[in-house]
Amino acid sequence: MITVNALNRPVYTLRQKLWQIHWLFVLLLVAVAGIGFAMLYSAAGRSAGTGSFDPWASRQMVRFGVAMVIMVAVALTNIRLWLRYAYVIYLVMLVLLAAVEFGGTAGMGAQRWINLGFANLQPSELMKIALVLALARYFHGGSADDVRRPLFVVPPLLMVAAPSALVLRQPDLGTALMLIIAGGAIFFAAGVRMWKFAVVGAAAIGSVPVAWQFLREYQRTRVLSFLDPESDPLGAGYHIIQSKIALGSGGMFGRGFLQGSQSHLNFLPEKQTDFIFTLLAEEWGLAGGLTLLGLYVLLLAYGFAISLRSRNHFGRLVGMGVTTTFFLYVFINIAMVMGLIPVVGVPLPLISYGGTAMLTLLFGFGLLLGVYVHRDMVIGRRGAEEEI
Amino acid sequence: MHSDSDRQKVFSRRVAMLAGGKLVLLSALVGRMYYLQVIESARYATLAEENRINLxxxxxxxxxxxxxxxxxxxxxxxxxxxxxxxxxxxxxxxxxxxxxxxxxxxxxxxxxxxxxxxxxxxxxxxxxxxxxxxxxxxxxxxxxxxxxxxxxxxxxxxxxxxxxxxxxxxxxxxxxxxxxxxxxxxxxxxxxxxxxxxxxxxxxxxxxxxxxxxxxxxxxxxxxxxxxxxxxxxxxxxxxLTIDLELQKMVARRLAGESASAVVMDVHTGDVLAMASTPSFDPNAFNKGLSTEAWRELVSNPMAPLTNKAIRGQYAPGSTFKIVVALAALDKGAITPETTFFCPGFLKLGNATFHCWKRGGHGTVDLAKGITQSCDVYFYETARRTGINRIAAMARRFGFGRRLGLDLPGEQPGLVPTSDWKLATMDVPWQKGETLIIGIGQGYLLATPLQLAVMTARLVNGGFAVTPHLTRDMAAADGTTPRPRPASLGVAAPYLKTVREATTAVVNSLRGTAYKARIAEAGFEMGGKTGTVQVRRITKAERDAGVRKNKDLPWKDRDHAVFVGYAPVHAPRYAVAVLVEHGGGGSTVAAPIARDILLKAQRRDAARPPEAQRLTAVPGALAGRG
The missing domain is CATH 3.90.1310.10 (Penicillin-binding protein 2a (Domain 2))
Incomplete structure (x- = not known):
């Protein structure tokens, strides 16, 4: 087997590998992050016309730098290593998730994150990537025939269900939603039959009334206020109305950098985190919003292209999973800000202030870039057990 | 490797579908963005301004x-x-x-x-x-x-x-x-x-x-x-204001303890120099917010501290009205100053007997004596000869029966009855006897102290229809023209002179009803007319047994004391009306108050700064002051 592998696997030096990194993709990332820094600078302004690096933009830049290094390191790591340790990573994350979840009731307070020094890490965020890895490994190991067997999809279903349930308990509707949808997308890409999705979908719709019972009061108000935001303009509907006002007042070309009155006067809640898109849309208008969206579409397109280009199934599924997770961040955040879906608390990728999402995303992009670096590597279905 | 190419085909197909789905979703975002930022932009931009700017x-x-x-x-x-x-x-x-x-x-x-x-x-x-x-x-x-x-x-x-x-x-x-x-x-x-x-x-x-x-x-x-x-x-x-604070304070002090009111005015300009009503209230308390008890106390007090009685109190004017009756009679020619009647102490009209306040009667009475000694019988007869409608017309010329337009809220019009009025409101024809009662200022007749002061002013200012006011330059500030000189009442000067001289005698002749309240100081003498307004009916039985004295009656049944006066008699300048509710006799209670007030007003006049004196002289000259 070694010889076969030796024949099939091109061997690169580290320097050659660096050249293999999709640097255009990285450049796009930097461009989006740059927009983010500008927005955070504006958000910290105390009145119209002023901005400040403190407290958000400067710290976000440091985080981005650190995460970039991690991303490159991940990209250069042999993809077989990720394949081999996929389950281990998933299990560690699951344990951490359970620990912060149940630790909370055991007297550790409501601390749902682990301090890494430069950023606070929420296991639920990193779980998004770990789940992609684990599912990719599982489907990598199954043949096209295997995938058609109903029993074959039961273990991965449980792999999705376990962290989703833990996250829902927190309760973090947005993350649970992302885990389930990203998991579903991998199922779909792996070739699971359509009717199975129909069954699960029907079951999900059937369970809505049950789920409603489990929702916390504030989550119910969020859903209800989404359905009719004007009914309670100072209470639950406030977020949505104010962010719609910010967007609308931006118009075609916006009010200009640092001129957004909605955000600068604190009408916008959480303007530096989940609602930062409104700040962008207010100051740069439709033009700014479309520019950012265009950059996101380019990143997504490259993500898909990298996935399709990979010669190993694990790489394809990881690339697709990471791309879908990224898409979900973008779509859920912007749709929520524009009042298309309820407010669920998902940050805008690479723009919103916050270390965990940044690290999760760049870790994921590291894997995606790794898929690209190792695109010509062929890995057998049992590749995880092979020696590297 | 066969299975992997299978998987890859499925994967590629499925990924294409996923990518298509994502593209659709992103297009929805773009559509929404376009809707909010372009189509609905104007509406939201307005909302943003409203959010931001607070007036x-x-x-x-x-x-x-x-x-x-x-x-x-x-x-x-x-x-x-x-x-x-x-x-x-x-x-x-x-x-x-x-x-x-x-x-x-x-x-x-x-x-x-x-x-x-x-x-x-x-x-x-x-x-x-x-x-x-x-x-x-x-x-x-x-x-x-x-x-x-x-x-x-x-x-x-x-x-x-x-x-x-x-x-x-x-x-x-x-x-x-x-x-x-x-x-x-x-x-x-x-x-x-x-x-x-x-x-x-x-x-x-x-x-x-x-x-x-x-x-x-x-x-x-x-x-x-x-x-x-x-x-x-x-x-x-x-x-x-036209108010003179020193005079105002003095008047308020002089009335303190009574349920009374007084008005002092300039007979030529209509300036109200003082206007007081007692008991009063503390206006500062209203600003701070009055307690419920304090409010109830003010409202339930029978002496009505919140009411400005000078313009809202309506009383029968009593004998002070004899001035109007005399002028109406002279104007009609019903009497001349020399006409005399005999007063035995009463007058019979049909079955009814009308009593004079003096039981023994005044004997032979002419106009001057009738006024000076306030003979009721003389005025019963004069009123009978003049008729109610002629008296009413003269009363109106002197300011009775309608609001005088003072710049204070709540001024009352009083009431001047006529035969038509009675028929219209009570559906009963006018009785001759009622004319007699009007002749001594009783009956349906109602007047405010302000109207009494205006009547006095019009009598002594040469017969001009002066009207009262509390402010002088507001008219100019409003952009309206300064007040015009008051029009003449159209009453012949000799008649006015006759009556005025009689009212001078009321105070200054030994037999006058207000002689005890005269101003002895030369140059400051006042004239005037007393009035005592009966508020209850005196029955025949009581009259036979002897009319009870005021001090023996409960407060509510005592007579109102009235006095109208002016000074100085040689060139009248100030008119005053004093009414003390249930105070007793006009000559003993109201006249001394009027005397003190008129004396004070004249002394203030002498002490007044020259500039202010000039200002008060002619109303037309005030406009320039701004």
Whole structure:
């Protein structure tokens, strides 16, 4: 087997590998992050016309730098290593998730994150990537025939269900939603039959009334206020109305950098985190919003292209999973800000202030870039057990 | 490797579908973005402006009210209050406890403060106590280092330095009621006060001024970020009254203890120099907010402290009305000054007997004697000859029976009955006997003390229809023309002279009813007419047994004492009307008060600064003063 592998696997030096990194993709990332820094600078302004690096933009830049290094390191790591340790990573994350979840009731307070020094890490965020890895490994190991067997999809279903349930308990509707949808997308890409999705979908719709019972009061108000935001303009509907006002007042070309009155006067809640898109849309208008969206579409397109280009199934599924997770961040955040879906608390990728999402995303992009670096590597279905 | 290419085919197909789905979803985002930012943009842009800019009203200082010499009667006083800003106070309850050790704070206040603190945002000051005195302010200031979030705030409140003496003329200000809202947004300011009575009410708009505004940029919590534009308001205009404060205070003092009213006016210009009604009330209390008990006390008092009796009290004028009856009779030719009647103490008309106040009668009486000694029989006969409608017409010329247009709210018109009036309102024809009763100023006849003063002024100013007023330059300030010279009443001068001389004799002849109240000082002599208004019916049985004296009657049944007077007799300048409710005889109770008032008015005249004297002389000359 070694010889076969030796024949099939091109061997690169580290320097050659660096050249293999999709640097255009990285450049796009930097461009989006740059927009983010500008927005955070504006958000910290105390009145119209002023901005400040403190407290958000400067710290976000440091985080981005650190995460970039991690991303490159991940990209250069042999993809077989990720394949081999996929389950281990998933299990560690699951344990951490359970620990912060149940630790909370055991007297550790409501601390749902682990301090890494430069950023606070929420296991639920990193779980998004770990789940992609684990599912990719599982489907990598199954043949096209295997995938058609109903029993074959039961273990991965449980792999999705376990962290989703833990996250829902927190309760973090947005993350649970992302885990389930990203998991579903991998199922779909792996070739699971359509009717199975129909069954699960029907079951999900059937369970809505049950789920409603489990929702916390504030989550119910969020859903209800989404359905009719004007009914309670100072209470639950406030977020949505104010962010719609910010967007609308931006118009075609916006009010200009640092001129957004909605955000600068604190009408916008959480303007530096989940609602930062409104700040962008207010100051740069439709033009700014479309520019950012265009950059996101380019990143997504490259993500898909990298996935399709990979010669190993694990790489394809990881690339697709990471791309879908990224898409979900973008779509859920912007749709929520524009009042298309309820407010669920998902940050805008690479723009919103916050270390965990940044690290999760760049870790994921590291894997995606790794898929690209190792695109010509062929890995057998049992590749995880092979020696590297 | 066969299976992998299978998987790859499925994968590629599925990924294409996923990518297509994502593209559709992203297109939805673009569509929504276009809708919000382009189609609905104008609407949201307006909403954003409204969010951001907050218009704050700045209350203008209320105009002062001063007397004819510029002495302030109503001013704005600095009102020190202590406020608490809860976000600056670490522990509100603890701070209140400490503050309570320095100035007294009631438990009710404490509850209100804690409630307000909970309801309002942290940076909105909550009033702890108002109207602090200087010592309390000092004590708080000294302790501020230990009282985080506690501040002294200065507001303005209306103050009437002469309190009760000027209350009925000035009125008072109080918080705006729900019904008065609308129109001026100033009225919605918390703590804004508007005129509720008197001059404060009549000239409220001028005194109020116009509000300034400050456009401020606020954040979502309502905290002011910066002021964008500021437009200063127009402070309220100063209102100058015709009142002479010194005289006013003297009149109020002189009436104190009685349920009475008095009006002093300039017979030529119509300037009201003093107008008082007792008992009075403290207008400052209304501004601070009256307690329920205090209010009930004011309202239920039988002497009606809140009513300005000088313009709202309507009384039968009694014998003072004989002036009008005499002029009506002379005007008709029903009598001449030389006509005499015999007074045996009563007059019989049909079955009815009409009594003179003097049981034994006055004997032979001519007009001068009839007025001087106030012979009732003389005027029964004179009225009978003149007829009710001629008397009514003369009464109207002298200002009875309608509002005189004084610039105070609530003036009453009084009542001058005619035969048509009686038929219309009671559906009963006029009786001859009723004319006789009118002849002595009783019956249906009703007049206010102000009307009595105006009657006197018109009698002695040469027969001009002067009208009373409390302000002089407001007319000019309004842009309207200065008051025209009053028109003539059209009463022949000899008749006026005859009656006037008779009223001079009322006070200055030995047999006159007010001789005891005369002014002995040369050059200051007054003339006038007494009146005693009966408020109950005297039965035949009582008349036979002897009419009871006033002091033996309950207060409510005693006669009203009236006196109208003027001075100086050689060139009348001041007219006065005094009415003491249930006071007894006009000659013994009302005339001495009128004497003191007229003496004071004339002495003030001599002491008055020359400039002011010039101003009061001719109303037409006032316009230039502004």
């Amino acid at each position: 704050r009203l700045l209350a203008p200082p209320r105009g002062r009210i001063v007397d004819r010499f510029g002495v302030p009667l109503a001013v704005n006083q600095q009102n020190y209050r202590v406020v608490l800003i809860s976000e600056a106070a670490h522990d509100v309850e603890e701070t209140l406890r400490l503050l309570g050790a320095i100035i007294p704070i009631g438990d009710g206040d404490k509850r209100r403060i804690l409630r307000d603190v909970r309801r309002r945002r942290g940076f909105v000051p909550v009033t702890v106590r108002e109207n602090l005195n200087w010592e309390e302010v000092a004590r708080i200031e000294v302790n501020t280092p230990d009282l985080p979030g506690v501040m002294i705030d200065v507001g303005q409140s209306r103050h009437y330095p002469h309190g009760e003496a000027t209350a009925h003329v000035l009125g008072y200000v109080a918080a705006v009621s729900e019904a008065e809202l609308g129109g001026d947004p100033l009225l919605e300011l918390p703590g804004f006060r508007i005129g509720k009575a008197g001059i404060e009410k009549v000239y409220d708009l001028a005194l109020r001024g116009t509000g300034g505004s400050s456009q401020v940029e606020v954040n979502a919590l309502g905290r002011v970020i910066r002021e964008m534009r500021r437009r200063e308001g127009q402070p309220g205009a100063e209102v100058t």
